[in-house]
Amino acid sequence: xxQIKNLHxxxxxxxxxxxxxxxxxxxEVHAIxxxxxxxxxxxxxxxxxxxxxxxxxxxxxxxxxxLTTLLPxxxxxxxxxxxxxxxxxxxxxxxxxxxxxxxxxxRIARGESxxxxxxxxxxxxxxxxxxxxxxALVRRPVNVGFSGGExxxxxxxxxxxxxxxxxILDEIDSGLDIDALKVVSNGVNQLRTPANSTVLITHYQRLxxxxxxxxxxxxxxxxxxxxxxxxxxxxLERDGYGSSNxxxxxxxxxxx
Amino acid sequence: MSNSSETxxxxxxxxxxxxxxxxxxxxxxxxxxxxxxxxxLSEIKQEPEWLLEFRLKAxxxxxxxxxxxxxxxxxxxxxxxxxxxxxxxxxNKDGPKNLSEVDPELLRTYEKLGIPLHEREALxxxxxxxxxxxxxxxxxxxxxxxxxxxxxxxxxxxxxxxxRLVRQYxxxxxxxxxxxxxxxxxxxxxxxxxxxxxxxxxCPMELSTYFRINAANSGQFERxxxxxxxxxxxxxxxxxxxxxxxxxxxxxxxxxLVALERAEIKYSTVQNWYPGDAEGKxxxxxxxxxxxxxxxxxxxxxxxxxxxxxxITWKYPSCILMGDESVGEFYSVALTNNYQQADTGTKMIHIxxxxxxxxxxxxxxxxxxxxxxxxxxxxxASAEGSKNYTRCDSMLIGHQCGAHTVPYMDVRNxxxxxxxxxxxxxxxxxxxxxxxxxGLSEEEAVSLIVNGFCRxxxxxxxxEFAVEAQKLLGVSLEGAVG
Numbered sequence: 001x002x003q004i005k006n007l008h009x010x011x012x013x014x015x016x017x018x019x020x021x022x023x024x025x026x027x028e029v030h031a032i033x034x035x036x037x038x039x040x041x042x043x044x045x046x047x048x049x050x051x052x053x054x055x056x057x058x059x060x061x062x063x064x065x066x067l068t069t070l071l072p073x074x075x076x077x078x079x080x081x082x083x084x085x086x087x088x089x090x091x092x093x094x095x096x097x098x099x100x101x102x103x104x105x106x107r108i109a110r111g112e113s114x115x116x117x118x119x120x121x122x123x124x125x126x127x128x129x130x131x132x133x134x135x136a137l138v139r140r141p142v143n144v145g146f147s148g149g150e151x152x153x154x155x156x157x158x159x160x161x162x163x164x165x166x167x168i169l170d171e172i173d174s175g176l177d178i179d180a181l182k183v184v185s186n187g188v189n190q191l192r193t194p195a196n197s198t199v200l201i202t203h204y205q206r207l208x209x210x211x212x213x214x215x216x217x218x219x220x221x222x223x224x225x226x227x228x229x230x231x232x233x234x235x236l237e238r239d240g241y242g243s244s245n246x247x248x249x250x251x252x253x254x255x256x
Numbered sequence: 257m258s259n260s261s262e263t264x265x266x267x268x269x270x271x272x273x274x275x276x277x278x279x280x281x282x283x284x285x286x287x288x289x290x291x292x293x294x295x296x297l298s299e300i301k302q303e304p305e306w307l308l309e310f311r312l313k314a315x316x317x318x319x320x321x322x323x324x325x326x327x328x329x330x331x332x333x334x335x336x337x338x339x340x341x342x343x344x345x346x347x348n349k350d351g352p353k354n355l356s357e358v359d360p361e362l363l364r365t366y367e368k369l370g371i372p373l374h375e376r377e378a379l380x381x382x383x384x385x386x387x388x389x390x391x392x393x394x395x396x397x398x399x400x401x402x403x404x405x406x407x408x409x410x411x412x413x414x415x416x417x418x419x420r421l422v423r424q425y426x427x428x429x430x431x432x433x434x435x436x437x438x439x440x441x442x443x444x445x446x447x448x449x450x451x452x453x454x455x456x457x458x459c460p461m462e463l464s465t466y467f468r469i470n471a472a473n474s475g476q477f478e479r480x481x482x483x484x485x486x487x488x489x490x491x492x493x494x495x496x497x498x499x500x501x502x503x504x505x506x507x508x509x510x511x512x513l514v515a516l517e518r519a520e521i522k523y524s525t526v527q528n529w530y531p532g533d534a535e536g537k538x539x540x541x542x543x544x545x546x547x548x549x550x551x552x553x554x555x556x557x558x559x560x561x562x563x564x565x566x567x568i569t570w571k572y573p574s575c576i577l578m579g580d581e582s583v584g585e586f587y588s589v590a591l592t593n594n595y596q597q598a599d600t601g602t603k604m605i606h607i608x609x610x611x612x613x614x615x616x617x618x619x620x621x622x623x624x625x626x627x628x629x630x631x632x633x634x635x636x637a638s639a640e641g642s643k644n645y646t647r648c649d650s651m652l653i654g655h656q657c658g659a660h661t662v663p664y665m666d667v668r669n670x671x672x673x674x675x676x677x678x679x680x681x682x683x684x685x686x687x688x689x690x691x692x693x694x695g696l697s698e699e700e701a702v703s704l705i706v707n708g709f710c711r712x713x714x715x716x717x718x719x720e721f722a723v724e725a726q727k728l729l730g731v732s733l734e735g736a737v738g
Contacts, residue, residue: 048693051685072692081693088690092708101704102694109695141708158694 001026001197002047002166007058009039009046016042018222019058024166027194031208031233032201034219035241040201041085043219044170048082049075062166076102077109079165079196081158083172087151090142095154096124098142099161106162127160131187149180156187167191168199173207185210205237278364278388284474285342291315293341294443300342301412301446304419314432314442321436327599328628328660329568331504331541339506340474341444344388383408385449385465387478395449397461405454406490408463411479414450421452425483429512429549429576437508437543437570441477445510448478453488453519462718464493467507475506482512484519486552491522493721504532504567509544517552517579522560524717525573526725529565531732536595536624539567546573550582550608558585560716562725563598564732572630574603577611577639584613587713589725591706591732592625592657601631601662606639606672615646618710621657622733628660633674635667642672650680651709653702653733681709703730 002024009017016039024030034040046053047060049072060067067075090098104114115123128138133153143151152172159167169188173181188198188211200211208216208230216233218226220241226232285293294315298308323334383397385408401408407418414422432442449465465480484490494511507529513521523546532539542565548557559573575584586602604613619627633644650659661678683705691701707714707726714722 048689050689072689073695073697076693076695084690086686088684088686090687090691090705090708092711093704098691098694098704101700102691102696105695105697105700141711162694 001028001063002199003059003061005059007043007046007060008056009042010054010056011042011052015056016222017046020219020222020224022217022224024197024199026165026197027192028215029192029198029200029211029213031213031216032199032219032224033203033205033216033233033236033241036203038219039222040203040219041170044082044168044199044201047075047168048072048080073105074109076162077106079163081162081164081167083152083155083159083167083169085171085174087143087146087155089144091144093142095138095140095142095157096121099124099158102158103161124161128157130190131156131160132183133157148175149177149183152176152180152184153187156184156191160187160191164196166197166199168201170201171203172200173202173204181207182210205233208233283342283344284340287340288337289339289341289444297342297444297446301415303415306423307415310427310432311443314439315444317433318436318439318443321439323436324570327570327630328626328662329570329597329599331568331597334504334506334541336440341477342446343474344446383461383463385410385463387447387449387465387467401459401461401463404457404460406457406459406463407450407452409450411445411448411450411481414481418450418452421483422450422481425481425512425514427512429514429547430510430545434545438510438545441479441508441510441545444475445477445479448509449480449482451480451482451490451492453482453484453490455485456487458488459490462491462493464495466495467509475508477507478509480509480511481514482521482523483514484516484521484555486517486519488516489520489522491718492524493718494523494525495528495721495724504539504541506541506543507566509546511544511546511573513548513557515548515550515552515555515557515579515582518554519552520556520558521548522558523548523573524721525559525561525563526717526721526728527561527563527565527569528728530567531565531596532567532594534594534623536567539596540565541568541570542566543568543570546571547576547603548574548584549576550579550584550611552579552582553608554581554583555579556583556585558583558587558716559602560585560587560713561589561600562710562713562717562728563588563590563600564725564728566598567596569596569598569600571600572602574605575613576605576607577613577642578607579611580608581610581612582608583611585716586613586615586617586631587716588617588629589620589710589713589729590618590627590629591620591729592622592627593732594623594625596623597626599628599630601629603632604634604644606633606635606642606644608639610641611639612642613644615644615648616712617646617648618713619648619650619659619661620653620706620709620729620733621650621659622653624656626658626660628662630662630664632664632666634665635669635672635674637668640669640671642669644672644674646674646676648676648678649709650678651706652680652682653706699730699733702733706730706733 004020004022007017007020055068100120216228217224294311385395430438432439453459515521529540550557557575563569577584584604590598590600592598617629621627629648635642648661665674688701
């Protein structure tokens with residue numbers, strides 16, 4: 001699904017990612033954890049094609065295709081979805097209208113016919129129920145006047161509509177209370193299939209109690225310093241990120 | 257982190273789609289304006305003496321005036337002797353009696369513009385008066401409306417068939433002495449539309465006029481007069497296009513609305529005159545005086561305009577709120593791209609007690625465009641307990657355009673309230689990236705965000721018009737945004 005090799009990225013002349021290697025297979029959920037400033041959000045932005053990030057070395061391929069030369073919208077239409085840490089407001093543009101345009105852009109790119117307004121309404125309602133989004137919010141302008149939890153739920157709703165192959169959820173848990181976290185996690189779990197993959201970017205281990213990852217990676221200083229299964233998250237919870245700073249496959253006990 | 261200014265320059269210019277010319281034999285005056293021209297115009301139209309007198313008074317007054325200079329628009333002086341004041345498709349002496357006698361070339365012209373004039377094919381529920389250069393060439397559903405007592409015809413027909421009504425209201429809202437362009441129009445207006453809605457009737461059809469400038473070097477000077485009698489309602493739509501030409505062409509129209517007791521007039525415009533090319537060459541000068549009088553108790557006039565065309569727009573659809581508890585509304589979207597300039601807004605003149613007005617203005621500037629909102633809210637001493645709410649939002653796209661807001665307020669009693677809100681914003685990079693991450697192209701994203709910005713105004717438009725206006729905003733922005 002996704003293959004990242006020796007990825008180096010600079011932002012405004014400063015090297016932020018310093019040789020990332022990562023491979024994600026269909027159906028897998030990977031968690032990328034790490035302290036603030038470790039490069040987690042940079043990785044998400046680079047994968048989605050945001051401007052201002054310069055790849056100086058390495059490669060990223062998605063389903064065997066070089067991703068780095070594609071425009072953000074081309075990546076999106078191929079099935080890459082970024083759940084935003086800070087969801088963006090679009091005043092006057094209703095969720096329904098926005099998502100119908102987005103879905104149809106992808107369908108046209110795939111050579112499929114556009115979904116008409118009535119079919120889309122039924123489709124969207126079903127998805128809203130699936131992720132627990134209030135019908136009233138579906139009709140409101142995108143994220144305008146939404147609470148923090150509603151905004152995050154709306155990201156998952158968009159993901160449900162677009163049915164991406166690879167979802168990168170950037171700090172989807174930040175700012176959520178425990179009830180909201182459960183709703184959002186439940187939505188993500190509902191959307192898991194053997195064919196699609198998810199990358200969870202998070203600072204905290206608590207998200208991984210609700211969405212169980214196959215692999216956990218620790219990003220620190222622009223590199224993946226440790227990888228393991230879900231138990232790694234629990235070790236990190238107990239010992240903190242300091243235990244694995246900077247040194248690949250270090251033994252946490254040496255630094256404890 | 258952003259290089260959106262580069263992408264602004266990169267995107268290609270979308271062609272103005274209504275810019276073709278109809279090849280038709282025209283009857284035109286030689287260029288120039290004089291008392292003789294005014295007399296000849298009146299003679300061709302076989303007008304009564306009182307109307308000729310009205311024209312001559314206007315012409316003589318116009319000679320004493322100079323063009324207004326207070327608007328924030330720049331253009332070289334117009335040579336009024338170089339323009340032609342009458343251009344009409346040649347036709348039989350008597351003119352076409354019904355649609356089947358209209359020149360097929362003209363019917364094709366309107367069809368191509370998406371305005372079929374055959375009633376059979378026409379949009380259900382919309383009656384159209386088609387004005388081609390100086391004359392009305394066809395009016396649809398005239399008979400059907402007539403059965404209900406609605407008069408909907410060309411201005412020339414109205415002068416012939418309903419002289420009493422025309423004479424009673426002509427110039428009562430916009431006197432010929434009002435301003436330079438109003439005086440010019442009053443002297444040389446050639447045609448336009450006339451509407452009278454009888455007492456108590458809720459007009460079941462949308463009425464519309466579609467203006468097309470075709471001839472080169474000609475000005476278009478039409479008048480619209482709408483009278484809504486007691487307890488009536490009418491919704492009126494206006495659309496306009498013109499061929500692409502290198503020379504600037506003048507369009508100086510007058511619209512007068514009169515709403516009697518509890519009557520309501522809703523007037524919607526989608527203005528798509530040729531805006532000139534990317535370098536600012538050519539395009540229509542749209543210098544228009546539009547005003548409505550809420551004469552009766554609880555009457556209401558609502559203006560909605562989407563202004564995407566013209567090289568220069570100088571236009572202030574206004575309401576005189578005379579009747580107690582009367583209501584005036586102004587909803588506007590003005591978009592300027594390339595070198596377009598728009599100085600537009602409204603005047604709400606509160607005279608009656610407990611009158612209310614609402615102003616919502618959305619200005620979008622892109623390229624080197626300059627958009628100015630200019631508005632006046634006057635609450636007279638007599639207008640006790642009146643209210644105004646004004647909201648002016650500007651959106652800037654790129655770094656070479658300008659947005660300006662010039663609100664005037666003049667409140668002369670202490671029981672009234674006036675509110676004014678204004679914002680200026682840009683399309684943010686994170687909004688664009690968000691839309692693109694969801695699969696929309698950069699242009700689709702901009703069009704979506706701009707349409708969202710204008711939503712409060714767009715939702716005031718009748719359905720068919722709203723769809724057209726929405727597309728037009730997207731098209732007008734192409735080539736300017738990133």
